[in-house]
Amino acid sequence: MKLSPLGLTVIAAKGDKMGSKTVKKTTGKPAEVPVEGLRKVCDASIFKFSSTDEVEPLEGTVGQARALEAIEFGLGIKTKGFNLYASGPLGVGKTSTVKAYIQKRAKEEPVPDDWCYVNNFVDPDRPLAIALPAGRSREFAKHMDELIESAREEIPKAFESKEYEERKSRIGNDFEAEKEKGFGEIEKKAEERGFAVDITPSGIATLPLRKGRPLRREEFGLLPDQERKEIQTAAEGLQSEINEVLGRIRRTEKEAKQKVQELDKETSLFAIGHLLQDLRDNYKDHAKVIAYLEQIEKDIIENLNDFRVSEKPMAAMPGLEALQKQPTFDRYKVNVVVNNSDLEGAPVDFELNPSYYNLTGKTEYKATFGAMSTDFTLIKAGAFHRANGGYLLVNILDLLMSPLAWDMLKRALHSEEIRIELMGEQFRTIPASTIKPEPIPLNVKVVLVGSPRIYMLLYQMDEDFRELFKVKADFNIEMDRTDEHMKKYASFISSRVQEAKLKPFDPSGVAKIVEYGSWLAGDQKKLSTRFMDIGDIASEASYWAAADNGSVVVNAGHVDRAVEHKRFRSNMIEAKTQELIDRDIVMIKTEGEVVGQINALSIISLGDYYFGRPSRITGKVHLGKRGVVDIEREISMSGPSHSKGVLILANYLASMYAIDKPLSMSASITFEQSYEGVDGDSASSTELYTILSALSGLPIKQNMAVTGSVNQHGEIQPIGGVNRKIEGFFDVCKARGLTGEQGVLIPVQNLDNLMLKNEVLEAVEARQFHIYPVRTIDEGVAILTGVEAGSRAEDGTFPEGTVHYMANEKLKEMAEKLKAYEFGTAHTAGEAASGQEAAEVVGKD
Numbered sequence: 001m002k003l004s005p006l007g008l009t010v011i012a013a014k015g016d017k018m019g020s021k022t023v024k025k026t027t028g029k030p031a032e033v034p035v036e037g038l039r040k041v042c043d044a045s046i047f048k049f050s051s052t053d054e055v056e057p058l059e060g061t062v063g064q065a066r067a068l069e070a071i072e073f074g075l076g077i078k079t080k081g082f083n084l085y086a087s088g089p090l091g092v093g094k095t096s097t098v099k100a101y102i103q104k105r106a107k108e109e110p111v112p113d114d115w116c117y118v119n120n121f122v123d124p125d126r127p128l129a130i131a132l133p134a135g136r137s138r139e140f141a142k143h144m145d146e147l148i149e150s151a152r153e154e155i156p157k158a159f160e161s162k163e164y165e166e167r168k169s170r171i172g173n174d175f176e177a178e179k180e181k182g183f184g185e186i187e188k189k190a191e192e193r194g195f196a197v198d199i200t201p202s203g204i205a206t207l208p209l210r211k212g213r214p215l216r217r218e219e220f221g222l223l224p225d226q227e228r229k230e231i232q233t234a235a236e237g238l239q240s241e242i243n244e245v246l247g248r249i250r251r252t253e254k255e256a257k258q259k260v261q262e263l264d265k266e267t268s269l270f271a272i273g274h275l276l277q278d279l280r281d282n283y284k285d286h287a288k289v290i291a292y293l294e295q296i297e298k299d300i301i302e303n304l305n306d307f308r309v310s311e312k313p314m315a316a317m318p319g320l321e322a323l324q325k326q327p328t329f330d331r332y333k334v335n336v337v338v339n340n341s342d343l344e345g346a347p348v349d350f351e352l353n354p355s356y357y358n359l360t361g362k363t364e365y366k367a368t369f370g371a372m373s374t375d376f377t378l379i380k381a382g383a384f385h386r387a388n389g390g391y392l393l394v395n396i397l398d399l400l401m402s403p404l405a406w407d408m409l410k411r412a413l414h415s416e417e418i419r420i421e422l423m424g425e426q427f428r429t430i431p432a433s434t435i436k437p438e439p440i441p442l443n444v445k446v447v448l449v450g451s452p453r454i455y456m457l458l459y460q461m462d463e464d465f466r467e468l469f470k471v472k473a474d475f476n477i478e479m480d481r482t483d484e485h486m487k488k489y490a491s492f493i494s495s496r497v498q499e500a501k502l503k504p505f506d507p508s509g510v511a512k513i514v515e516y517g518s519w520l521a522g523d524q525k526k527l528s529t530r531f532m533d534i535g536d537i538a539s540e541a542s543y544w545a546a547a548d549n550g551s552v553v554v555n556a557g558h559v560d561r562a563v564e565h566k567r568f569r570s571n572m573i574e575a576k577t578q579e580l581i582d583r584d585i586v587m588i589k590t591e592g593e594v595v596g597q598i599n600a601l602s603i604i605s606l607g608d609y610y611f612g613r614p615s616r617i618t619g620k621v622h623l624g625k626r627g628v629v630d631i632e633r634e635i636s637m638s639g640p641s642h643s644k645g646v647l648i649l650a651n652y653l654a655s656m657y658a659i660d661k662p663l664s665m666s667a668s669i670t671f672e673q674s675y676e677g678v679d680g681d682s683a684s685s686t687e688l689y690t691i692l693s694a695l696s697g698l699p700i701k702q703n704m705a706v707t708g709s710v711n712q713h714g715e716i717q718p719i720g721g722v723n724r725k726i727e728g729f730f731d732v733c734k735a736r737g738l739t740g741e742q743g744v745l746i747p748v749q750n751l752d753n754l755m756l757k758n759e760v761l762e763a764v765e766a767r768q769f770h771i772y773p774v775r776t777i778d779e780g781v782a783i784l785t786g787v788e789a790g791s792r793a794e795d796g797t798f799p800e801g802t803v804h805y806m807a808n809e810k811l812k813e814m815a816e817k818l819k820a821y822e823f824g825t826a827h828t829a830g831e832a833a834s835g836q837e838a839a840e841v842v843g844k845d
Contacts, residue, residue, distance in 0.1 A: 718753075
């Protein structure tokens with residue numbers, strides 16, 4: 001016996017008889033994994049505390065150096081398109097890490113402007129957006145309310161003043177005097193021409209006089225034609241002079257109205273002009289506010305009657321007061337949509353429900369007597385408004401599930417402005433009449449949080465995504481298992497204890513949590529960064545500590561109990577599968593030897609839980625040229641990875657046995673009692689062992705199970721889920737009784753992945769169960785059959801009595817039989833053809 005470079009025992013061999021064949025049996029015991037290599041135990045002595053109450057809580061993020069550098073870069077660069085995508089699986093702390101970094105950076109950045117919407121008096125359907133320094137929007141809204149309130153009080157008083165009444169009366173009296181003068185002039189001109197005038201509300205009528213009295217129509221008709229013509233001519237001349245006087249009166253009336261309007265304007269400006277001037281002085285640095293105040297002044301003057309109403313007029317009909325239109329002053333209000341007065345830096349908004357309206361804002365509607373209406377006062381801000389000038393965090397899955405939200409977000413980032421529009425307006429057959437608020441400039445850093453799969457899909461299928469999200473923060477699921485990181489685990493548990501009000505952990509409890517972290521990572525040299533799962537197991541361990549007669553601290557036993565119960569709550573399907581195996585409904589042998597049959601190990605995933613399950617693989621060989629036939633592949637139950645593994649083992653067989661001749665055989669392999677399909681190549685070495693057994697006629701030990709993929713050189717390659725696979729076969733053997741001969745073959749590369757449960761460790765230590773690391777097919781087949789594999793000599797032959805020798809001899813035998821069969825078939829067919837030709841000749845004779 002000697003040691004290989006890895007320190008594993010190399011098996012020697014000697015001759016022996018198997019039936020009529022001489023085989024080279026292996027001697028000695030194959031190399032096993034020692035018990036200390038099956039699980040990396042954490043030494044609790046590295047923790048210099050009696051409980052986590054003495055440990056400082058964790059600050060920052062652990063084990064994510066790459067992601068943190070990307071976050072720093074993504075938040076720091078201000079170029080358009082360099083938004084950030086935080087990528088990683090659930091539970092690695094993506095959201096909390098990004099939020100912490102953003103909040104820290106945001107405090108060092110300036111507070112952005114407030115935003116408000118006001119009425120556009122020129123075009124009311126397009127409200128104006130006004131930006132003001134943080135806190136001044138509320139101040140502006142208050143000033144406008146005070147202005148209108150003062151106007152409603154002061155304007156009626158000004159119009160009720162004695163001076164206003166006197167000046168208005170003077171204008172009216174002047175007009176009446178001018179009017180009386182004009183009417184007197186008309187009457188004088190009429191009298192001179194022999195006419196009387198009748199002034200009525202509808203106009204002025206002229207009547208001819210005869211002997212001091214007006215002529216009646218009948219009398220006028222009896223006059224001679226010449227006299228009638230003279231009267232008509234005089235009447236027309238008089239009418240022309242009357243029209244001239246009336247025109248002068250109308251002009252005077254218009255001038256009087258203009259004077260009254262000027263008086264009203266002067267009076268109203270006297271009442272509120274100083275208030276408007278104060279606002280102009282207060283907001284002189286804001287051109288939009290100054291322009292808006294000009295519109296306010298003009299509108300007040302044009303609608304003075306709204307301010308002069310001092311009492312509510314009575315409705316024409318009782319109960320219908322609401323239908324009577326009352327003056328409204330809402331058009332002068334200021335709708336503050338963003339108020340940053342309480343911020344201490346740039347805003348940070350994490351939108352939990354990123355729907356279309358929650359992001360871009362909306363215009364609400366109100367019902368009035370069955371009709372829906374809106375105005376600028378019903379404009380509501382969205383997450384873009386709140387985060388403008390700062391940072392917006394969004395879960396990408398929630399965003400993609402919300403109709404039209406993703407397209408809207410891309411448009412906003414492309415155009416760099418926030419447009420409040422009706423959702424799906426572009427799809428309407430008949431456009432709806434609504435207001436269109438002025439767009440607000442957008443300056444925001446958007447951070448999407450999601451899975452790597454969504455990132456990959458968006459990057460490949462959405463060109464806008466590549467243009468807009470150029471920074472990726474990739475969160476790792478594991479970190480190196482160093483003393484520093486293990487101490488960080490203790491700090492994390494301290495944080496968890498404080499946040500969730502758990503019981504403190506002693507060093508043994510923390511050490512078990514560290515081991516659980518390595519188990520989650522599936523690597524003795526790594527720790528999981530899925531701190532959500534670590535925190536969950538800490539909470540469960542605290543629960544079991546409280547149930548343990550009020551234990552003061554959480555120790556290793558409580559953590560083990562938490563892990564055990566967590567598994568028990570989820571392993572119902574595993575238990576039922578175990579029961580089927582125990583009852584021999586699912587047939588698995590754990591003792592004896594069978595040719596062309598082996599126990600493979602596979603993984604069953606249930607989403608929240610996965611477990612290892614042994615499966616029976618059988619192989620058969622027979623005459624033919626089809627090569628290796630995968631039954632699962634033939635019926636489309638094989639995935640691409642499994643089919644690739646079968647093709648690889650077929651090429652291994654060809655390279656091993658078909659150097660000087662074609663490989664003449666047909667072989668079939670299948671997973672027995674498999675109904676759900678097969679994928680993955682971790683059973684390719686197992687399937688190859690089955691074919692080698694069937695070819696050589698050497699039986700395989702049924703107390704062994706195998707996992708590992710194989711390449712074309714016959715080298716065993718590492719696989720995933722090694723712990724669950726080993727534990728799955730161990731549970732089957734334990735249920736039937738451990739014999740001390742059972743074990744599992746695993747790839748040597750998976751040694752660092754071993755973090756087996758204590759039950760397996762105890763069985764291995766008691767020599768009741770064994771775990772064999774193998775590097776090549778030759779090592780594995782020697783353990784499984786107890787016969788040396790054999791290496792090809794320079795002359796191309798294998799040592800007699802080895803596995804490869806016997807397999808090669810079988811293939812030669814099958815090739816000869818196949819050749820003889822084909823020759824015999826051809827010879828028989830030739831004789832039949834010759835007989836047919838002879839019969840035809842005789843017939844002709």
